[in-house]
Amino acid sequence: MAEIARQPSDPQSPEELYRYLLERVTAMETRNLELREQLRQTESDKRYVETQKIRYEREVRKLKSEIEALRSPPLIIGTITDVVDANRVIVRSSAGPRFLVRCSLSIDQELVKPGARCTMNQQSLAIIEVLPGSYDAAVYGMEVVDSPMVTYADIGGLEKEITEVREAVELPLKQPELFEKIGIVPPKGVLLYGPPGTGKTLLAKAVAHETKACFLHVVGSELVQKYIGEGARLVRELFELAKKKSPTIIFIDEIDAVGASRTEATTSGDREVQRTLMQLLAAMDGFEPRGDVKIIGATNRIDILDRAILRPGRFDRIIEIPLPDFQGRSAILDVHTRMMTLDANVDLSEVARLTEGKNGAELMAICMEAGMFAIRGEHERILMEDFLMAVQKLSVPGGGKDYRPSCGEMFA
DSSP: OOOHSSSSSOOOOOHHHHHHHHHHHHHHHHHHHHHHHHHHHHHHHHHHHHHHHHHHHHHHHHHHHHHHHHOOOOOOEEEEEEOOSEEEEEEETTTSSSEEEBBTSSSSSTOOOTTOEEETTTTTTEEEEEEEEEEEOOHTBBBBBSSOOGGGGOOOOOOHHHHHHIIIEEEEEEOOOHHHTOOOOOEEEEEESTTSSSHHHHHHHHHHHHSSSEEEEEEGGGOOOSSSTTTHHHHHHHHHHHHHHHHHHEEEEEETTBBBBBOOSSSHHHHHHHHHHHHHHHHHHSSSSOEEEEOOOOOOGGGBBBBHHSSSTTOOOEEEEOOOOHHHHHHHHHHHHTTBBOOOOOOHHHHHOOOOOOOOOOOOHHHHHHHHHHHHOOOBBHHHHHHHHHHHHHHHHHOOOOOOOOOTTTOO
16 A cells, blocks of 8 residues: 555646656666666677687697697607608617618708707607707806906006907907908917916906807816716817807816826826817817807916917917016006095005015905905095005915915915
């Protein structure tokens, strides 16, 4: 009864009937617009759901294919030793024996050549794919990706040596037409020798920073391996990678670790080092051309190097990096103190005079110690007294006994 009472009374006059119908039509049009908007939204949601369904189905198929690939049996790694014809090749499996197998027609025939690595089916041993050439992980680790932030301006007292290195290493890479015009073959390698701490490795860092060529850094002891033939293989792969990425600069630090004079070997370790040395000699200047590859060697024991590695063709220019003289020490001190806050009474010439016989590393240590004395004394600037105390501290190491060996003397 209450609902009947709330319903509007039937219109009596024509005007009331008109207004009533007009309100009903307006309400129905509004409802119609709302339903149309809901329909449009529903169709949009439907299209989105269908798109998501297609994407998820595609992803499911991809994951299923990956699962099938992971569940498939592994392939055998082999090496192609000979090519009989377009469809048959002789391969050597990783286990050792050789097989005459078929080659897949989908493989590019130019890639099928002796020495190439390939994958073979476990049952039929048919070649499925030809693999790209690989190098030892240690060889890839020798490549310097981020060049050192050392420039020639950071090296003091070696102007003549820097000029010789740039002429022998950088000039053939940047302006090879100069050598063609003169009609000479550019130098192939440079050997830097001298006492420790004189800047040999620093000079190589500057070369790596200034040149745009690929730079490979290797320490001589890294080429000496435990098993027979491993060191020679590492040397061969190092030079193959250098030729592949040419122009390339190979920097062999402490080359005396592998390039010592050959004597009558008494142990298997000595014989392996000599095998590695012979492979290095052949790679530096052997039967096969080395290409646009330059070599920089560094050592402080040139007296024990093998004569074969010192001959022209392997190291065309042998540069001595001596202990700095008075002008060299002054230039080195200027380099190391240009960022330091010095007092006006600091006389670097006097410091250079007091440090006769010091190398570049010791001069850098003196500058650092002077700064430490200034911090200890709570000075705002480094005083001359700080430099004098630093020179005195580093002049008598080990309680007055000089621990440095004389030139040509080996110590443990």
